[in-house]
Amino acid sequence: MKKVNIYFNRWFSVAYHYMNLIRNNEDGVPVQIFATHPDIHHMSLQGADVAGTEPALTGIEYVQFCVDFCRRNEIDIFIPRLHMLDIALHAAMFDAIGTKVLVCRDLDLLETIMDKGKFYESVKETGIMTIPDYHVVSTAEQFKEAYHDLVAKGHHVCFKPTETEGGLGFRIIDNTRSPLQELFGHVTPLISFDEAYRILGSEPTFPELMVMELLEGYEYSIDCLSDENGRLLAAVPRRKAGGRLRLMEHIPELEEIASRVAEVYKIPFNFNIQMKYSGGIPKLLEINPRMSGGLHISCLSGINFPYLAVKSALGGEVQPAEFGDNVLASHVEQPLIMKINGESVIPDPVN
16 A cells, blocks of 8 residues: 655644544554654654754745645645645645645635634624624724723623634733732733723734623534535534543534534635633634644544545545544643654654
C-alpha cells in the first residue's frame, strides 16, 4: 500500500495528537507526516516524521513557500492553519502539483466565518440558530452606546475583536472589580467600563470589536466532520465538566444545529461550532473552519475526526458516524525527551 504524505504547516501544540490519530488509523493506511513551524522545538513537530522551520512570510510569498514544500516532498494532503485564507485563495496552485488541501474553497464563506461580525449577520439572515445580542464598534463613542444598550436590556457585557483566535482580546466588563486585589492575584479578563472606555478613547478608531451579552451557561464545542461536499458525517458536542474533565454528550438540539450549519454552509472536512447557553437557550459564539484545539479529546468518543477527513479527501468512502454512550474524559501531560547529550531527538530535518 502506497504511503500517504501529509503536511501540517504552523499549528497549535495539539497537532501532535492529530498526527498520531492519523498515523494510528483504523484502516492501517501507512502515512508519513511532515510539519513546519518557526520554532523547530515546537511540540507540534514532535508528532511528525519530518520537520522543518517556516520563514516569516505572508500573502502569496507564504503560499509559494507551502507550494514549494509540497512539491519537493510529494505531499498528498496539506492540512493548513496559518494563513488559511491566502492558501484557499490560491488552492489551484496546489491542485497543479497534485496536493489536496483540506480547506474551505468558498472564499466568500471563509472570509465571512473568520470575521465574527459578518458571520453573525449571515446567521441572522438564515435563522438557523440563536445569536447573542451584540454590536460591532470601532470608536469609543460607539462602544459606549453599545454598552449602555446591552445593560438596558438586562445583560452583563463582554467584548472581543471580530477577527481573533481562541480567547485573545476577550474581556468581561465588571464595574465591581478591585484593581488592587487583582494586582496580587491571578490575571483575569475583567475590566471596568470606565477603564475600557478610556483605553479605547486613546485612539480615534480601533480594529472592530464585538460588544455583546455575556453568556453564563455551559459552553459547548461541537466538533464536526463533513465530506468534501459539506455533507455532515459526524458531530460530537463537548463541554468542560470541572477541572480537566471533558464530557462528550448527546444533546439533540446541538446535534440539530450542527446538521443545519452543514446543510446551509457546506463547510468541508473538519470544523467546530462553539455555542454557549443563556437562559436555557444555546447561542452561537463562533465557528472555526478547521480542527479545534480539543478535537483529540472528542476522538475519545470513538470517531477519528482527523483521519476520516484525510480519508474523505483521498476519495475514500466515509459513512456517517455516531458515538454511543456519553463519555467523560480527561488528560495528563506526557514527558518527551528533546535532546540526549546535546544531540537532538526531534524528527528528521527537511531536505
